[in-house]
Amino acid sequence: MGKTFSIPTIRKLRHQHGPIPSKRVSLTISRVDSVTQTGHIDGFTPKVSRSDTDLLLQVWPLRNRLRITRFFAGTACFSTSTIARAEAALQESERSLRMVIETIPALVWSAAPDGEPDYINQRLTDYTGKTLDDFVQSRWASLVHPDDLDMTVKAWQHSVETGMTYEVEHRLRRQNGAYRWFRVQGEPLRDKSGRVVHWYGLHIDIEDRKQAEQMIRERENHLRTIVEAIPAIVSRSTPAGKLEYVNQRGLEYFGGTLEQIGFHSIHPDDRDGHLKKWLVCLDTGEPYESTYRVRRADGVYRWFYVGVEPLRDQEGRVASWYAVNIDIDESKQMEEALRSTQRKLSAAMQIAAAELSASIAHEINQPLAAIVANGHACQTWLSSDPPNIERAQLTAERISRDANSAAQVVQRIRGLFKHARPTKTPVSINDIIGETLSLLAEEINGRVVTTEVDLDRELPVILADPVQIQQLIVNLVRNAIEAMEGVTDCLKHLKVTSQREDTGTLSVRIHDRGRGIVNPQTVFEPFFTTKERGMGLGLSICRSITEAHGGRLWSAPNTDAGTTFTFTLPLEPEVFE
Amino acid sequence: MTQPGGVVYLVDDDSRVREGLSELLASFQIEHLVFGSAEQYLSCEKSAVPACLVLDLQLPGINGLDLQRRLAGETGPPIIFISGHGDVPSTVRAMKGGAIEFLTKPIDPVALTTAICAAFDQDRNQRHGFRI
Numbered sequence: 203m204g205k206t207f208s209i210p211t212i213r214k215l216r217h218q219h220g221p222i223p224s225k226r227v228s229l230t231i232s233r234v235d236s237v238t239q240t241g242h243i244d245g246f247t248p249k250v251s252r253s254d255t256d257l258l259l260q261v262w263p264l265r266n267r268l269r270i271t272r273f274f275a276g277t278a279c280f281s282t283s284t285i286a287r288a289e290a291a292l293q294e295s296e297r298s299l300r301m302v303i304e305t306i307p308a309l310v311w312s313a314a315p316d317g318e319p320d321y322i323n324q325r326l327t328d329y330t331g332k333t334l335d336d337f338v339q340s341r342w343a344s345l346v347h348p349d350d351l352d353m354t355v356k357a358w359q360h361s362v363e364t365g366m367t368y369e370v371e372h373r374l375r376r377q378n379g380a381y382r383w384f385r386v387q388g389e390p391l392r393d394k395s396g397r398v399v400h401w402y403g404l405h406i407d408i409e410d411r412k413q414a415e416q417m418i419r420e421r422e423n424h425l426r427t428i429v430e431a432i433p434a435i436v437s438r439s440t441p442a443g444k445l446e447y448v449n450q451r452g453l454e455y456f457g458g459t460l461e462q463i464g465f466h467s468i469h470p471d472d473r474d475g476h477l478k479k480w481l482v483c484l485d486t487g488e489p490y491e492s493t494y495r496v497r498r499a500d501g502v503y504r505w506f507y508v509g510v511e512p513l514r515d516q517e518g519r520v521a522s523w524y525a526v527n528i529d530i531d532e533s534k535q536m537e538e539a540l541r542s543t544q545r546k547l548s549a550a551m552q553i554a555a556a557e558l559s560a561s562i563a564h565e566i567n568q569p570l571a572a573i574v575a576n577g578h579a580c581q582t583w584l585s586s587d588p589p590n591i592e593r594a595q596l597t598a599e600r601i602s603r604d605a606n607s608a609a610q611v612v613q614r615i616r617g618l619f620k621h622a623r624p625t626k627t628p629v630s631i632n633d634i635i636g637e638t639l640s641l642l643a644e645e646i647n648g649r650v651v652t653t654e655v656d657l658d659r660e661l662p663v664i665l666a667d668p669v670q671i672q673q674l675i676v677n678l679v680r681n682a683i684e685a686m687e688g689v690t691d692c693l694k695h696l697k698v699t700s701q702r703e704d705t706g707t708l709s710v711r712i713h714d715r716g717r718g719i720v721n722p723q724t725v726f727e728p729f730f731t732t733k734e735r736g737m738g739l740g741l742s743i744c745r746s747i748t749e750a751h752g753g754r755l756w757s758a759p760n761t762d763a764g765t766t767f768t769f770t771l772p773l774e775p776e777v778f779e
Numbered sequence: 780m781t782q783p784g785g786v787v788y789l790v791d792d793d794s795r796v797r798e799g800l801s802e803l804l805a806s807f808q809i810e811h812l813v814f815g816s817a818e819q820y821l822s823c824e825k826s827a828v829p830a831c832l833v834l835d836l837q838l839p840g841i842n843g844l845d846l847q848r849r850l851a852g853e854t855g856p857p858i859i860f861i862s863g864h865g866d867v868p869s870t871v872r873a874m875k876g877g878a879i880e881f882l883t884k885p886i887d888p889v890a891l892t893t894a895i896c897a898a899f900d901q902d903r904n905q906r907h908g909f910r911i
Contacts, residue, residue, distance in 0.1 A: 560864070564837075567863045567884055568793045573883030575799030582806035590806075597802050606794050 226235030300452035309405035317362035331377030382409040435527035457499025469495035505534035570602040638675040654697040685716025707770040715764040785829035785899040787811035817841035831898030836862035857898040
C-alpha cells in the first residue's frame, strides 16, 4: 500500500494497540545507515509477517546540532481491517470537511505562510474561471479590480509580514469579466510557538449590500442636493426645539455656524410673537406658519414666511421639527407699496368726494336760495295792498327758471356717475374678496373687529371689472366696520360669504353687528348718510356698480343684530352688458 | 312790515341769488344796491344814510372774509354774512370780525330783515357817536 505514517501516528497506533501483537501489527524500527536521494533505504527490507497485513514504512532522520547523524526506518504491520477503518474514518472526516468548505456560500482559499496560495475551493474556481495555477505567484492580483489592487496587495503583504488578520473589501473579476464586491477575511493558523504555519481565507460576496449602500448614498446625495438647491432655508430641530440642522443656504444667510443661529436674529418687533407661537407649538405638537423679519449676515432684515411641521414616530410622539423659511421680502414690499397706494388713493378719493359733494351742494343750493327768496318776495307782492301782480308774476317766472336750473344740476350729476362703464375681464370673486380684506386688514384690526370669511371655492370665474368690484366690496366692508363703531354691548363681528345661487348668479354677503338701519331702501339714495363725515354717496355708487354688472344690491336686517348687505352678479357673461 | 330807514348793499356773485334777494328786499320796500363782486362794491360811492352790507362768504377775487378784514379799520356799514354752507371756522372768524349775523342759504326772510334792522340801528348809533 505504501502509505506513509508519521512517527507520532505509528506511536499512536502502538499506543492504541498496546504492545502490538506480532500476529496483527508488528513494528520494527531499524537503524539505517544511509538514505538515497530518491528515498530508498539501502539494506533495509521490510519484514512482512502475514499476508493480511500491510506494511508501513517511515524513515526519519536523527540530527545532532550540525547534521543528520543517522536515519531510522520503521515499519509497521497492521491488519488490513484496522487500516481500512482508520482510513474510512479519515476519509469520512475529510469528506465532511471538504463538503463544508465547498458548500459554504463563500470563496475559500488557503495560503502558505509566505502568502502563496495553495488551495482554492470549487466556488472560487467557478467564480473566477481560474484554477489554483492561475492564483500562485501573485497571479491572483490580476483578478482584483485595478482601483482596489494597490490597497489589497498592501493589506495582504502587511498581514503576511505581521501575521495579523487580513481584512479588506475589493472587487473581484468574474469569469464573464464583470466585477463584484467581496469582503475578504484571512486568519493565520499558528503553531505552538506562535509561528504562522498557514493562512485560511474567505471571500464573501457583498455586491448587493454595496449596491444598496451606493443607492442610499445616491439618494442621500439627491435629497441633499434638493435641500441645498431649493430657494429656502430648511432646518430641523429636536422635539424640545433645539436647532440641530440648517441647510447651507441658511448658514450663508445668517453668516454663522449652527450654534450662532437663534431667536436674536428675528426682528425685535416680531420676536416675542414668534417665540410665543413656537412655544405653543412645542407644547401642543401642532404645526404652525407665520411671517417675520429675520436679520441677514449684513444686518439687513428681510421678510420670511415660516412653516413648521412635526415629524412623529410610530407612537405619535414628535421625533423632529422641520421648518422651511421662504424669503417673501419682495412680495411683502410690493404688498406694502400696494397698501400704501391704496391708502393714498382712498384718502385722495375721500378728499375728491368731499370736494365733489361741496361743489354739488353749492350748485344745488344756489338756485334753491334764489327760489326761496323769490318765493317769499312773490308772497309779499301778492299780500301787499294793492297786490303787485306784475312783480309777483316776475318772481314766479324766476322761481320756475331757478328750479329748472337745480334740476339740471341733478341731471349732470347723474351723467357723471353713469359714464363710468365697467371694463370687464375674467375674475375670481373670491380672489377679489381676499385681496380686499387684506387691503383693509389694518382698518379691520385697528378697530378690533373679528372677521369670519366663508367662501364657496367652487365658484366659477366671472366677467367683471375688478377695480369696480373691489371698490364695491371696500365700500360695503368699510360701511360694516363703521356701522359697528359705537357698538359696545356685543362682539364686533364681520362676516363675508360668497355662494352660488339657483338663479344663475353668485352672491356675496357682508354681515355686520352694527346698530342696524331704519329704512333699508333709503340708504342707497345718493347723499343719504348717517355719518358725521362722508357725503352719503358710497352705497349709491355701490348700487350703480352692481347694476352696471347686471347684478343687484340690497340690505336686510339680521335676526339677531346688525345688517347684511347682499349683492349678486350673473355667472353668465351674456346676461349683462 | 315797517320799512327800516337805510340802504342795503348786497354782494353775491350768483345772479340768481342776487335777483331773488333783491326782489325780496324790494318786496319789503328796503332800499338796496346789488354788486356781483367785492371789487364792484369797493368802487361804488356810498351814501351817508345808515347802511348795512349783506355779504356772500364765497366770492371770486376778494372773498367775503377778506373784504371784512379790509373794511375793519374804516367806518364801514355793519356786515351780515350769507353762505351756502357755514363751516365753523369761517363763522367764528366772521363773528369775531364784528359781523351782525351769519345766515345760511336758503335765507329765512324774517331772520334777514331782523338782522338788517339791527345793522341799521348799529350803524346809526355808530354815525351818531362819531358826530359827538
